[in-house]
Amino acid sequence: MLAAFGFASSAVLSRQGMQTIFPLPGVMVSLFFSFLLASVMVLLFAFSDIRGIPQAAILWILALGVMNFLGGRSQNFLSVNLIGASRASLFVSSQAPFAAVFAVVFTGETIHPLVALGTAGVVFGLLFASGDSIKAGWRTDKTFLLGYVMALGAGASYGATNVMAKHILGIYDSPLIMTAFSMVIGMAVLSPLVGASAAHSGIIRKGNPGASEDHGILWYLSSFKYVALSGLASGVAVITWYYAVQRADVVVISPIVSSSPLVTLLLAHIFLTRLERVTRRLAAGAALTVVGVIFVVWGSQLQ
Numbered sequence: 001m002l003a004a005f006g007f008a009s010s011a012v013l014s015r016q017g018m019q020t021i022f023p024l025p026g027v028m029v030s031l032f033f034s035f036l037l038a039s040v041m042v043l044l045f046a047f048s049d050i051r052g053i054p055q056a057a058i059l060w061i062l063a064l065g066v067m068n069f070l071g072g073r074s075q076n077f078l079s080v081n082l083i084g085a086s087r088a089s090l091f092v093s094s095q096a097p098f099a100a101v102f103a104v105v106f107t108g109e110t111i112h113p114l115v116a117l118g119t120a121g122v123v124f125g126l127l128f129a130s131g132d133s134i135k136a137g138w139r140t141d142k143t144f145l146l147g148y149v150m151a152l153g154a155g156a157s158y159g160a161t162n163v164m165a166k167h168i169l170g171i172y173d174s175p176l177i178m179t180a181f182s183m184v185i186g187m188a189v190l191s192p193l194v195g196a197s198a199a200h201s202g203i204i205r206k207g208n209p210g211a212s213e214d215h216g217i218l219w220y221l222s223s224f225k226y227v228a229l230s231g232l233a234s235g236v237a238v239i240t241w242y243y244a245v246q247r248a249d250v251v252v253i254s255p256i257v258s259s260s261p262l263v264t265l266l267l268a269h270i271f272l273t274r275l276e277r278v279t280r281r282l283a284a285g286a287a288l289t290v291v292g293v294i295f296v297v298w299g300s301q302l303q
Contacts, residue, residue: 003244006237008089008263010230012271014077015085017226020205023081024190024197026227027074031187033231038180038239046176053181057172064164064178065185071157073234074190075150082147085272089264090125090286091151096293097122098159106163114299121292128285166245175242179235261286 010030018026042050053061079088097119168178241257265286 003237003241003257004260005263006233006235006240007257007260008267010233010237011076011080011085011089011092011260011264012267013226013230013233015080015268015272017224017228017230018077018081021203021224021227022197022201022205023077024074024194025203026230027069027077028187028190028194029224029227030077030231030234031069031073031183031190033228034235034238035180035183035187037232037235038176038183041239042176042180046174049174049177052172053174053177054172057168057178058181060164060168060171061178061181062185064161064168065182066189067157067164068161068182068238069186070189072154072161073186074193075154075157079147079151079154082144083151084268086261086265086268086282086286088147088151088154089261090282090289091148092155092158093261093289093293094122094152094155095158095162096296098156099162100159100296102160102163112299112302114302115296116299118292118295118299121295122289125285125287125289125292128281128288162245165242169242169246173246175239175246179239179242262290 014026014030021029076088076092079091082088097115100115100119165178169175172178244257265283
């Protein structure tokens with residue numbers, strides 16, 4: 001439950017933060033604060049684990065950092081910026097069906113009929129919740145559709161991340177070291193993209209009052225506060241998620257974590273009323289999506 005609340009809080013905070021900062025610099029700020037949290041946890045609880053990392057685990061952690069943060073978090077931020085936290089969270093929750101597909105393709109597992117039914121439920125829930133928005137975007141601004149594509153890409157990346165993390169923990173049983181090192185890799189691979197974005201558009205949005213004026217370091221730090229808090233929330237979510245996966249199967253943990261869209265809708269309704277409108281159709285689609293995810297997990301357990 002803590003992981004689900006962390007992911008939902010991160011989506012809402014990043015949405016608020018990107019009113020001030022551009023998405024890719026926001027990803028870097030968020031990831032930096034996630035890394036700070038993970039580093040403190042490593043120093044307190046897992047510092048002795050650093051010396052025992054097997055070479056096979058290092059290679060997988062490299063891949064995990066690229067998949068989780070270049071493929072997952074960056075696309076998640078970009079989609080939240082384009083379509084909002086509520087809609088983006090729905091498509092990101094497709095990570096559970098993606099994880100099931102990846103498990104079949106790469107580990108030789110078979111698909112239970114309930115998994116297929118749940119996957120269909122997820123797809124229908126996404127289309128039901130976002131169908132009108134997709135049609136409107138197709139008629140008016142097609143860049144709006146890019147937000148849905150990126151949210152789906154983030155879901156696919158997170159689905160792959162789930163399978164990879166479980167595999168790494170089978171080789172090297174230290175969730176904190178795995179988290180911290182993968183975040184270092186994420187910051188390294190994101191740096192060129194963030195640099196290019198900052199050179200092209202800047203870091204702070206010019207539409208904000210006083211953004212073009214010369215301000216001190218305190219003003220800039222204040223501009224980063226929401227994405228920094230988003231990074232801390234994501235850090236808590238990732239760490240607790242990996243600890244949960246360490247102690248139980250992914251298919252057991254997934255229904256709890258995949259309830260995050262419902263939490264996101266609640267938080268968006270409370271805190272983002274100026275930026276987003278949570279409709280009954282969107283809430284119904286979110287509920288149907290979560291039910292579909294539960295069927296996916298249930299079917300996976302029956303195989």
